[in-house]
Amino acid sequence: MNDRVFLLWHVHHVAEDESGAVRHFGPAGEFSADEEEGDDVKMLGVYSSRENAMAWIDRAKELPGFRDDPECFHIDEYTLDEDQWTTGFTTV
Template identity: 85%
Template sequence: MGDRVFLLWHVHHVAEDESGAVKHFEPDGEFSAHEEKGDDVKLLGVYSSRENASARIERAKELDGFCDEPECFHIDEYTLDEDEWTTGFVVV
């Protein structure tokens, strides 16, 4: 298995669901981010461990804007030098 990295994201949510409520999570509990509906997605950094990314979350929660949505951080884990998108795409 290759080296792992951890990308830390924050989303300022504005996208609404069908009822008009701002949507933070999908119905299945998955993290929600809909840039096409106005959500502001920010990459805070790339870290060598989940612990380092989590420590950054705690520091960011003290900052303007981030403190208003303290549950809206998300850590993605990736393997270095591994293809993530392995198929083509079609423009609609």
Template identity: 85%
Template sequence: MSDRVFLLWHVHHVATDSSGAVRHFDPGGEFRADEEEGDDVKMLGVYSSRENAMARIERAKELPGFRDEPECFYIGEYTLDEDQWTTGFTAV
């Protein structure tokens, strides 16, 4: 069994930059979503390989909503049993 998993996300982007363009990536090239500004984030599944996640994207692109925003998928790769949030937080 692999120690890697691939989480597949789709974001219906509402947040825009100062020119009114949808912001899919931040200036550093990282995929972005801003739920506080109205972006709708959906996890489509957790897959054992990038190939399986890509196959799911192709199936999802045939569905209402997803087919209207085919560039808004993101695959995050994670190691099982590895902490992701290693610092505390402050509520505002």
């Protein structure tokens, strides 16, 4: 059994950096999404392999909206039954 899953996300970016350019990536080159600044984050699916997620990206790039932001797909990899948020939280 595969103990890994692949979450596929798409972000329609509108958040701007300090220069006023739309921000797609953070300072270290990591994928960026800021819903508080207006980025529209959509989870498109959960897949059993990176290849299956990539196949959906290929199909989605032909669809309205997605084809306008073809570089804004992101795949996160997770292990099943593994806690992801283990530190609690506070409300500000």
